[in-house]
Amino acid sequence: MNGVHDLGGMHGFGPVVREDDEPVFHEAWEGRIFALMSLMGQHPGLFHPGGFRFRLESIDPPRYLSSSYYEKWMMVLEQALVEKGIVTADELAAxxxxxxxxxxxxxxxREDPKLVELIRLAALTRYPPHREVGVAPRFATGDRVRARNNINPAGHTRLPRYVRGRRGTIDRVHGVHDFQDAIPPGTKAQPQPVYCVRFDANELWGESAEPRESVYVDMWESYLEPA
Amino acid sequence: MSEAHSGEHHHETEPYAALRTKALESLLVEKGLVSSDAIDALVQAYEQDIGPLNGAKVVARAWVDPAYKQRLIVKGTEAIAELGFGGSQGAEIVVLENTPAVHNMVVCTLCSCYPWPVLGLPPTWYKSHAYRARAVIEPRAVLRELGLALDDSVEVRVWDSTADVRYMVLPRRPKGSEGLAEAELASLVSRDSMIGVAEAGPPSGVGQ
Structure with a gap:
């Protein structure tokens, strides 16, 4: 979606403020929300693929910009739980x-030592994104490509606005991964080749580009056309 | 709000987010959908075990072992797994080598993608709207603000983690660190140097 979350290249956000010796979680509740989301994220049907990200992106823009990171996680978790009828709005309010x-x-x-063991394993287990499905990549390293300009998906997409319509070069072929953009409910994500595409800063930002800069963006094949 | 823990002000309540989180956790525990010890374990894992010390060990190994460094650049995920690291939000990690001529930095403009197994959870500034907006359009300005002034002759490569691959920067080994052992080298490697917004630190308190 063309949402407020798609921030690349926007002006007006001020300096990047870095906190010295920042704790992983500033408040205990942040850690609890992180864990609750991680655990409920495994709950069947609560979030369809891409659903967590899409719910974050769909937060009312003024709230999106004025809420902290874990406040947004909390909003999204609540919304999904209520929508799926796992928790009612009334019982949550009460x-x-x-x-x-x-x-x-x-x-x-509630203790569940077996689940704890599974959690530890899951955090340390790799689930590689590669799919061996015999899809041949259309592009090769060094090919010139253009990010498609004439698409404005209303659902979740990983194609940032700042590269749409811009020409770049295939820097590397990552392999074939499941597509992460929104897909109709009940359908399965189709794997596609994913490329790392190099864009020269001049192509993206014109005269305001900084010298000797390029931006590398990972892109599924359907985002690209030959240039 | 800062009085929340004062016994004399027991009418003052905790911040809304803290109250709401307790409400959510208690309901989900009662419904049997989550368990308390699993929540504890996840918090503990990312507060104590899975953090930038992992990445620092990878970097230090690469500095002392050229063959390892080569594997790390070519097949990052596998080389990182040699040291026992890998997992959630790092199923595929690409390592980018900083050199005198090329400086890499990592961002996620759309959200907060970050290589958890080697760096842990991202710091607030990495998730900030300002960093996400500016890193791709004015990286040198951002780096200068963060204390890293690059010469104009250095090429800047910004990596926007938009898909399933996660990126980690291999910073340059600091001058003067030649005699240090691997564990001492690891202590020079900051989180920010592996995101690419800082250099690895100079040796301090070691040798001369």
Whole structure:
């Protein structure tokens, strides 16, 4: 989607502010939300492929820009849980009030050592994106290509606006990976060759480009046409 | 809000996000959809075990072992796995070598893609709107702000992680680090040097 999340090349966001010795999570709740999302992300049907990212991108733009990273995760998790009927909006509101009114509220605990073992394994296990499906890449390293300009997918896409219509060069062929753009519900993502495409900064930014710069963008084959 | 933990101000409540997270966690635990110890384990894994110290070990090995470095550049994922690292958000990692002539830096303009197995979870600045917006259009300006002034003769390559591949930078070995052992070298490798917004640090407190 042509959303506010597609930030590459935008002006007006001010300096990049770096915090010294930044903790992984600033508040305990951030870690809990991270973990809840990671665990519920495995729940069948809660997020279809690309669904997590699309929900993030669909947050009302002013809220998107004014919320912290894990606040956005929380919004998306809540929204998916309520939409799928796993948690109702009413019970969530009631429980939030209850927690607010009871400073001594203690979280219920449920232990599942087998799941803990699975989690540790899952965090350390590689699920390579490669698919051996006999799809031959259309382009080779060194080929000149153009990112398609005439597409504006309303769903999730990994084709940033700042490269659309721009010419680049295939820098490397990554292999064949599942397509991550939005697909109709109930269908399966079709694997496609993925390329790393090099764009000269002048091609992207014209006269305002900095000297001796290029940008490398990973792109599925259907984003590209020969140039 | 800062009074939340003061016993004398027990009417002051925690921030909304903290309350809401407790509400969510308690409901999901009660429904049997998550377990508390799995949540604890995930938080602990990314707070303590999976972080930039992993990447630093990879870099230090590459600095002392030219054959390893070669494997790392050609097949990053496999070479990183030799040191026991790999997994979620790093099923395929490409390593980019900084040289006197070429400087690489990594961004995710659309979201926050980042090589978790070697760097852990991304810092806030990496996920910030400012970095995501500016890294591709004015990388030199961003680097200068972050304290890295590159000569105009150096080529800058910005890698926008838009798909399933994750990128990590192999920084240049600092001058004066020749006599150091691998573990000492690893201590010179900062997270930011592996994102490509800093150089690896100079040796400090070691030797002369």
């Amino acid at each position: 429980r939030t009030d209850h927690v607010r009114e009871h400073a001594d509220f203690k979280l219920p605990r």
